[in-house]
Amino acid sequence: MTLSGSACIPRHILHRAWNGFARLLQIDWEEDFVCPVCGPYPDTVICDGTAIGFSKKHMAIFEEEEEEEGIQTEYIEGSRQQDRVFLTNLRIRKLVCQYGSGLQLAPEEFQEILDYTFTQPHLYSLHNLLNNLQGNLTCPNEYRFLLKNIGYNSPASAFLQGASDEGIAVLQEMLLQRTPFFASGSRTQLQFLSQHFPVVLALMQPFARSGALPDVMYCLLYDLAERAKASFSVERSAEPGYPGPTIQTKEEMFKGVEFFPNLHQLHG
Numbered sequence: 001m002t003l004s005g006s007a008c009i010p011r012h013i014l015h016r017a018w019n020g021f022a023r024l025l026q027i028d029w030e031e032d033f034v035c036p037v038c039g040p041y042p043d044t045v046i047c048d049g050t051a052i053g054f055s056k057k058h059m060a061i062f063e064e065e066e067e068e069e070g071i072q073t074e075y076i077e078g079s080r081q082q083d084r085v086f087l088t089n090l091r092i093r094k095l096v097c098q099y100g101s102g103l104q105l106a107p108e109e110f111q112e113i114l115d116y117t118f119t120q121p122h123l124y125s126l127h128n129l130l131n132n133l134q135g136n137l138t139c140p141n142e143y144r145f146l147l148k149n150i151g152y153n154s155p156a157s158a159f160l161q162g163a164s165d166e167g168i169a170v171l172q173e174m175l176l177q178r179t180p181f182f183a184s185g186s187r188t189q190l191q192f193l194s195q196h197f198p199v200v201l202a203l204m205q206p207f208a209r210s211g212a213l214p215d216v217m218y219c220l221l222y223d224l225a226e227r228a229k230a231s232f233s234v235e236r237s238a239e240p241g242y243p244g245p246t247i248q249t250k251e252e253m254f255k256g257v258e259f260f261p262n263l264h265q266l267h268g
Contacts, residue, residue, distance in 0.1 A: 013161065084155035086227050087123070092116045097151025104138045122227060125219035126150070132216060142206035146220075149203070156227035159199050167196045168225055175222045180212035200224075 035042045087093045095113050099105055105113075114134070117127035133140065139147060149159075160168060170192070174181075179189050181204060193201040200221060207213050213221075 017161075083230060084157065085153060086126075086150055086156045086224060088120075089116055090153075093151050093153060095151075096147055099139045100144050100146065100148030100151055102139060102144055107137065110134070110137060122223055125216060125223045129214075129216045129220055132214075145206060146203045146217075150224075156224055159203070159224050160197060160228045161199060163196055165229075168229060171197055171200065172222055172225050175218045175225075178212065178215070178218055182208040183211040 030040075034040050085093070087096060092113055095105065095109055099110075099113075110130075114127060114130055117123040117130065129143070133143065160171075163171075174189055174192075180186055181190050181193060181201075190201075193204075203221065204213060204217070207217065
């Protein structure tokens with residue numbers, strides 16, 4: 001089940017996610033995705049994820065490191081775990097997750113969160129939200145789902161579910177304008193969230209009765225989107241090895257993506 005309530009992830013979202021993921025890998029498609037017995041078009045394909053896992057061998061940046069031991073190579077900007085999660089400090093993540101789960105924190109634990117978030121520029125909005133809740137050692141119900149998810153060890157991009165840059169820009173503009181998403185005059189904006197950002201909509205849902213979000217929520221969701229955009233901030237390219245957007249023939253269309261034989265490629 002997805003947060004939108006549908007029985008499964010829509011096919012176009014799954015396909016977009018695959019295309020985005022594949023661009024981050026350096027894969028020899030003809031070697032890794034061709035059966036030595038059946039060739040490129042086997043009768044049965046079992047996809048267990050082993051061949052496309054995010055392993056070291058698929059990252060070209062490690063090749064030089066393997067050839068010349070001791071030489072430190074550059075990482076893709078935004079690829080480190082601390083660049084992808086919203087809260088990089090393990091202890092603070094655990095405390096925020098506990099708080100979002102409804103567990104009562106000790107006063108010194110709550111203050112520890114405030115002190116840490118104040119030192120991190122991208123966490124100022126979270127600091128302000130928690131500062132507004134100071135004195136509530138048990139998290140108010142409307143903030144629990146939000147803070148519990150922020151406390152997980154998941155990348156910030158998970159909140160956006162592989163949305164396009166254009167979609168994120170529209171979301172951030174609506175947040176800057178303090179759009180009252182649940183007001184009667186904002187049906188178009190609410191539909192946009194439901195279609196493109198179901199997780200963000202779920203984070204907003206506890207505030208539906210009031211129409212608009214608390215100001216600090218707009219800021220926090222904007223910062224989450226900024227953090228998500230910084231993850232794997234590499235130039236989008238069809239090279240190396242991944243089919244580009246100008247493919248025309250059936251043979252070219254199927255090359256490297258035989259397990260999606262009847263779908264058009266989405267380059268988001």
